[in-house]
Amino acid sequence: MIRNKRNAILKSVLKLVNRQGFYHLNMKSIAQEAGVAAGTIYLYFKGKEDLINALYAMTAEEFNQAILEAYEEGRPLQANFFAMLDAAVMFYLKNPDHFSFVEQYTYAPFLFKENQDMNFSLLLPIYKMMAQGKALRLIKPLDESVLLALIHGSLNTIIKLHLARKTNLRKESTRKEFYNAVWDAVTVTKK
Amino acid sequence: MIRNKRNAILKSVLKLVNRQGFYHLNMKSIAQEAGVAAGTIYLYFKGKEDLINALYAMTAEEFNQAILEAYEEGRPLQANFFAMLDAAVMFYLKNPDHFSFVEQYTYAPFLFKENQDMNFSLLLPIYKMMAQGKALRLIKPLDESVLLALIHGSLNTIIKLHLARKTNLRKESTRKEFYNAVWDAVTVTKK
Amino acid sequence: MIRNKRNAILKSVLKLVNRQGFYHLNMKSIAQEAGVAAGTIYLYFKGKEDLINALYAMTAEEFNQAILEAYEEGRPLQANFFAMLDAAVMFYLKNPDHFSFVEQYTYAPFLFKENQDMNFSLLLPIYKMMAQGKALRLIKPLDESVLLALIHGSLNTIIKLHLARKTNLRKESTRKEFYNAVWDAVTVTKK
């Protein structure tokens, strides 16, 4: 399979970034981890920057795929909202390296050019759904960035806490508790 | 003043990390920016790692200071909650370099050893208050990490969005909207 | 034809050396330019050095051939001298890549071993003729190296100037002017 080595290299980066961070990532250890020669990396990528960007493109696509699959046409908004949040959470529980990589990629300004517009596009399908909810007066008429902060921000943090073993998202009750709280944050309430 | 150069060096790091990111931070440019010789840095810090860690300690302390000052004994919970969130937001609007630095410090695992327990301690005063609220049945009996995610996570993200000019937290209405949404997320509601 | 690929490879080197110089010449670009695989070069040549040396042998032979063809037995010395100089000039105008390659090959000491004795053999037929001229007291009894310098050196330079578009050797008058000056340099004169 022609993509074998290319993939092995990408997986290596994912593993190493998670293990040691961007700062200590170097081409030699990537090659070693992937079981190829250092020069081989340059057959598949122009350089370190290109490699990192390609990896980001890959992880982002896989993640979006996972979320989109959770959406079901014709289901109530809340059901889809919960399902997609859950898909996001479960994806990262299954692929913790992805999460760690995306976080670092996003928070390292100017390290790699394309990095500028952040990775908020990652939850795009969810935001589109929220727009519909606003029209139905189900979702608060919040500034879009506030919505983003509430969903994206809290989601990221809870996953980080799980990976740091400060909580356990494998328990359904914890996940539910979290989803409900986010739901309360964004929906119209009567006190 | 004996601390003059030490402080100039710390400020340089803050500025440079914000401008170019951790990855491109190097001792020579720190020295240049601070107006000192490269060797001088080593009179005040053991090395790069020590410098970064010292800076983190400094920024964390300044930030906590700012938040604590917003707390007023005997004021209703919600008033204090809003005041402290607002203090956090305003601190970072005034010191955007701090925010960028803390973010990168937090998201670069193993870059600098002490980094392990994340920077959730930053909002500690707020969490203590939340514990009281739980006892009063005002705040939901949420898992502590869920609380953390809702407050810390969304706060971080909204600030990042502000710094990226995707929203404007200088408008009081936007801030209020955000605080209210977080409040809805964490308080007991009746629909 | 079995020599097809071998020739394509040699032509590639000629083109690339002229375009980018020896320093940037590499096996991959040679292969690309020749439309063969990198490994194929090694079926026809032992390695880079062998390839370069083989190419020099080829260019030198073609050049000498061209000059010799200009010589006509029984014609006056000056006529043959002019004819052969003209053959040399015209050969390089027709094959500018050859010139550039030979120059670089000659001026890169120790790059490739055999390179030591320079490329003065290139005008050998002319020097032989000069020896006859000396015997006839038509040509000055110059040191052979002085003769070489006057003919070979000035010839090379005028061609280089033509290729750099600083003069135009396509104009017959310019060529004549040059040949006459060289002739004046080497022949016995009465002032």
Add this chain to the structure above:
Amino acid sequence: MIRNKRNAILKSVLKLVNRQGFYHLNMKSIAQEAGVAAGTIYLYFKGKEDLINALYAMTAEEFNQAILEAYEEGRPLQANFFAMLDAAVMFYLKNPDHFSFVEQYTYAPFLFKENQDMNFSLLLPIYKMMAQGKALRLIKPLDESVLLALIHGSLNTIIKLHLARKTNLRKESTRKEFYNAVWDAVTVTKK
């Protein structure tokens, strides 16, 4: 002396280019030869290219200096012509590394950018003098490039032959023979 290491590095390049050619020149051996660490080179030069260009600037200036010093106002044209040619020859006999370096620098197209307009500027003082000679009808009304070829080209070649031990320019008679022949090439003659 602050220029000590910078000069040691430049001298190293000169020596090494002469000994092994451009092709085998590498930063490590330059450093070794100069008795400095590899990194030190980068304190004085931006990189290899900058180093080479700086060296060319230095050698060119030294050479021109030497030639200009040979010129004496008010002396007959021929005397100045011979003196300057002689200065050029003697300079290179004393500094053979300079010659080898300049040759290679000139004949390696596109290796280093500034290289484009060749090194004919090297004999500029001589060409200016020739222009005067033309006005006096002493020098033939030759195309400038033909003049260049006759002087510069033959000069270069005779020096190369000397360095290759094919002739001996230390003998004054050989030099004279050569200068006279060049003089005959460029001056108006009556046969």
Add this chain to the structure above:
DNA sequence: GATGAATGAGTTTTCATTCAT
């Protein structure tokens, strides 16, 4: 014969740290 992916030694360059002044 022909390929071109793979290699790994070698190259240029960077940069945290040291140390003579």
Add this chain to the structure above:
DNA sequence: TATGAATGAAAACTCATTCAT
């Protein structure tokens, strides 16, 4: 204290050559 030239180990990247197909 303060300097900044110097270091050299380590980094990113190149490329002639090999070899399984």
